[in-house]
Amino acid sequence: MSRSSRATIALAAGGTGGHLFPAEALARELMARGHAVVIHTERRGAQYQQALAGIDHVVLPASSLEGGIAAKASAALAILRGVLASRRDLRRRRVALLVGFGGYPSFAPALAAKSLGLPLLLHEQATRLSKANAQLLRLADGLATSFPTVAGADAFDASRIVQTGNPVRQAILAARGDYPGLDARAPLHLLVVGGSQAAAVFGRVVPPALALLPEALRARLRVSLQYRGDDADAIDAQLREAGIEATVQPFFDDMGERLRDAHLVLTRAGATTAADLLTIGRPAVFVPLPHGGAREEQRRNAETLAAAGVGWHLPEAELTPAALAAILREAFESPDRLPAAARAAAALGRPDAAARLADAVERLLASHR
Structure with missing residues (x-):
């Protein structure tokens, strides 16, 4: 694939450093390979200005589904708004694939991507699937993990799981x-x-x-x-x-x-x-x-x-x-x-985790072309 024909990749990450920093590491690796990249996050994630420097990003409404009936209704409305906003941005940029890094703010972009027929790759940083990734797993085309075994992923097709490690920032x-x-x-x-x-x-x-x-x-x-x-x-x-x-x-x-x-x-x-x-x-x-x-x-x-x-x-x-x-x-x-x-x-340690994850992104992208 020529450098000029590299696809646009979207990354969806929760608002904590634990979700955003791996997304940043992958973003910079993909950009170094010639891909255009956008990160979809929420207001807390947008506060990591140093991590997002030079990376296109979109701030979406987001809310946890935990709480009582009123809280769940409000969260569902926020997720719907997030899906619509993310869908508009994905279409405008002609995004070819989305990588989800967990955290409830990643839920809406993942749903938006699947509604557009885009392949979805999930990355799990921990030894157990996060709540967001567990909910999205049935929609995913691939799962990248940080550890050899991940609790909650047993029912997923093992041939679509790859252990990449957890990408870390360049400063690390x-x-x-x-x-x-x-x-x-x-x-x-x-x-x-x-x-x-x-x-x-x-x-x-x-x-x-x-x-x-x-x-x-x-x-x-x-x-x-x-x-x-x-x-x-x-x-x-x-x-x-x-x-x-x-x-x-x-x-x-x-x-x-x-x-x-x-x-x-x-x-x-x-x-x-x-x-x-x-x-x-x-x-x-x-x-x-x-x-x-x-x-x-x-x-x-x-x-x-x-x-x-x-x-x-x-x-x-x-x-x-x-x-x-x-x-x-x-x-x-x-x-x-x-x-x-x-x-x-x-x-x-997996110092090459960002490169391994970028390889997984490109393999999944090639299989869907």
């Missing part, structure tokens, strides 16, 4: 490098991130947990804590009073560099967070969301990665200062535990 790919050394006198870098929610529980538990560590460990610690809250200054002061050098910010623009430098990461267990960790090859303490629609997904991710030797699974109900301090002491005082976990993480 650029940060790949060897695991930092663990010299007995060198600083120990701990990165604490709560995903798009910037988990408040980490702000409550991390400072007292670190204060329980031996003085020699505390003196070596360099902590980067992602935290949003009015008490951020107080948390920073707590850490410094314990003799710990810390940076407390609501968001890190240099996440790739901080992941590269980290000896250990304390984090939620979202699929995109996991993909970033595995791509760079860093061990982690996973604290899955304790409630909400993503709870089961994150729990399974954490269990899978902990079983693979990537780190520790610590349910939030068990996240106490004493429990966290025990894990951190075990990790930092063992000469082998963290390097081994880093190797396990790197072995699971």
Whole structure:
């Protein structure tokens, strides 16, 4: 296929970074191959201006179907408006195929694409199908996965499933490098991130947990804590009073560099967070969301990665200062535990996931021409 005849591809993604960042990675890979690309998302997704820079995107109305009768009726109306708006844009651009990345905002574009007879490829980032992807699976022409097995996909034709990995941003790919050394006198870098929610529980538990560590460990610690809250200054002061050098910010623009430098990461267990960790090859303490629609997904991710030797699974109900301090002491005082976990993480990483997914897009496109 000549460069000038490359098709226009639409991507549909929910409004969280966990959905939008993989879509961005695929978009840039497809654009590098000469395709025109548009991302359909909702207002939260549109706030990731850096991720969307240089990529055409459409902001659609969207709403979750959860709630009572009135909420469901309002959501159904929003989805209908989203379908009509997405359908108009797909027709205007002469889109040839749509890739759905999950999240309820991806539902309307997928329905719009199928109403126009376009092939639909779903990408599942987690170890279990998201609610949106589970609903759309019967309409899909193909399924790309991040893990070898995905709960909920058993009934789908195995010949139409391809494991691509989860595409990560260029900033993460650029940060790949060897695991930092663990010299007995060198600083120990701990990165604490709560995903798009910037988990408040980490702000409550991390400072007292670190204060329980031996003085020699505390003196070596360099902590980067992602935290949003009015008490951020107080948390920073707590850490410094314990003799710990810390940076407390609501968001890190240099996440790739901080992941590269980290000896250990304390984090939620979202699929995109996991993909970033595995791509760079860093061990982690996973604290899955304790409630909400993503709870089961994150729990399974954490269990899978902990079983693979990537780190520790610590349910939030068990996240106490004493429990966290025990894990951190075990990790930092063992000469082998963290390097081994880093190797396990790197072995699971798929730095070529965006290219693999773009290949799947082009194969599906060719089969429908």
